[in-house]
Amino acid sequence: MKGATFKGGTHPFEGKDLSKDLPVKKIVPTGEMVYPVSQHIGAPAQPIVKPGDHVLVGQTIAEAGGFVSTDICSSVSGTVKKIEKRLTVSGAMVDSIIIENDKEYTKIEGFGEKREYRSLSKEEIRECIKKAGIVGMGGAGFPTHVKLAPKDDNAIDYVLVNGAECEPYLTSDYRMMLECPEEIIGGLKVILSLFPNAKGYICIEDNKPEAIKVLEQQVLKEERISVKVLKTKYPQGAERTLIYAATGRMINSKMLPADAGCVVNNIDTVISVYKAVCQNIPLIRRIVTVTGEGANHPQNFEVPTGMSYKEVLEQAGGCNEKTVKIISGGPMMGMALYDIDVPVMKTSSALLCLTKDEVAEQEPTACIRCGRCVSVCPSKLVPQMMLSYAEKFDNEGFVKINGMECYECGSCTYVCPAKRRLTQSFKQTRRSVMDSRRKQ
């Protein structure tokens, strides 16, 4: 079983054994719930509740604030306490709706009601997805109803489900593939009904043979769906490398997957689509892997959005005193948290407790021009040169050698023997280039 793949990439320590065999457990919040209005790319959602209002599970509390934007629903029942700025994972203060949980979990009318997607029109399906507040859950958080509305539905040849989960330590998608394959197939069928000419591929890295087996069983009867086995390599699950590995098509930073006839969705996104369209359940929970050498009891949890990471970690049994760094997401692209009292959002995927800070331990030294950064870069860039421009604050030079094609995957920094902070500099430079472009 040799998997399809891309050129470049690297093999970080996987660390998935800590949590991969542990079934997803439900977790019940006790404290206040915090719903930031920006949990997605695009315009922030507009709150439609005010302090004192009573809300129910699944009730819309904020509505899309523009075309590229989406709704937000409450994951508990209770009373809106206030709307104020709160710290989020990214370190920014974001307007958030704070809800006092009454712990009754009274559901809104119609919640969980079965629906037949075939009886819905395409517009109704997209509206369902928007109302459910679904966003890309691989990390970026692009509103799914926008992604599923390309210029021409007939031009889409492939609907890819991203089950690569190439980030080390993360096992939430893996668990979902094992535990609810029917919902993945169901969600994919809903999406395929939007694109008459598309084939559905469920893409899985070959380090997850059990998941491949389960899903291959499931797709036996499905004409339009097949399982695509990919080679295990970081960053196999990045949108561009995934499309290339699965279809042989290439896109760059200025193109959308739809330009290559593809639509890519994460495993949990597809499940959410199924729930939204077929069961009338909006996106109000996330699968979060609590893991890392510092976690006392690694576990996969189904966490209501809005719950504090701090409480999640406490309920999971906490972390030991050797923990020096806590990351929301995986170790390659996740965000380090200095305060873990931040809410779980739609894009959260893991809480990783590291007992070793490999970044702080190793001072950068002189570049020895070993070329490793060049050979691992999935975008075929020359990170070594990009860094010398970035360090001189020469944005023009940086752009000229295609620095904007970098998607900050971290591979170059991971392999650099001189421990240079390449990706970190690129983030800053890319941001400053984007800012100056916006100003023009």
Added chain:
Amino acid sequence: MSNLYNVSASPHVRSKDSTKTIMRDVVIALLPACLAGIWVFKMEALLVLLTTSVACLLTEYIYERLMKKKITTGDYSALVTGLLLGMNLPPSIPLWIAVLGSVFAILVVKQLFGGLGQNFMNPALGARCFLMISFTGRMTSFTLDGVSSATPLAVLKNAGSSASVMDTLTQNGTSLLNMFLGNIGGTIGETSALAILIGAAYLFIRRIISWEIPVCYIGVFSVFMLLFGGHGLDGMYLLAELCGGGLLLGAFFMATDYVTSPITKNGKIVFGICLGILTGIFRVYGGSAEGVSYAIIFCNLLVPLIEKVTMPKPFGYVKEKKTK
């Protein structure tokens, strides 16, 4: 529980390889060839290798001390330079010349340009050429078992293209097998092709070097020699040219020096091709039978140019469409 945790931008994990582990692997890979040199040339070779290694480390240490820079002798890179320089010297070289070469390599070629990673020329080779120009006689007198003898390559060159390769070698008391194993006159490190290949295999297995430079270099060189060497398609001649002289040492250990070779894959291929052609030209048309060091140094200078013309196209690159 609100203690503060470390924060930094992603990625949060690093591979185990560091500059130090890489350079240590290079040192390990150089050892077979060093040992072969000591086996053939005995005490003399050992002394030269020790002298250059110690002198290089000391020079780096003293310079960094004086300049109040971070001491980098622990990263093995000065040791690599020391060993390589020693391997590029004849065993009979006076030790003070070896010291002079070491100081030149570290001080002038490496540190004055900003230290590791900044030099545009391989320090060991730079020093070798400096010594060649300053002490031509001593740098080119080779002895084997106490008797001064010309290197097999020089013998072949002087015999001209009409003489049979095997006969010429036999008349001079040597053979291809000797050249392969290392029982011939020459510099300390280049004598045994076998030992060099063992070291090179280690570098490949540890993924310290990639195939592009050595394969293109040796491949293009072979083709060049077969076409223009004057011996026609004589396999024996080619083998003699490959095993004799500094070609293998140069191709696997010096042309592949990270700092002074192109960083991209295509750049490495072009670099290897240039090296093959230049070495061929130097060996066939040049005054001396050797040419590897000069070819590498010359190509080192071409690296920025090569990198410019071989800039890779980014993933998903599409030509900008002209909008009318």
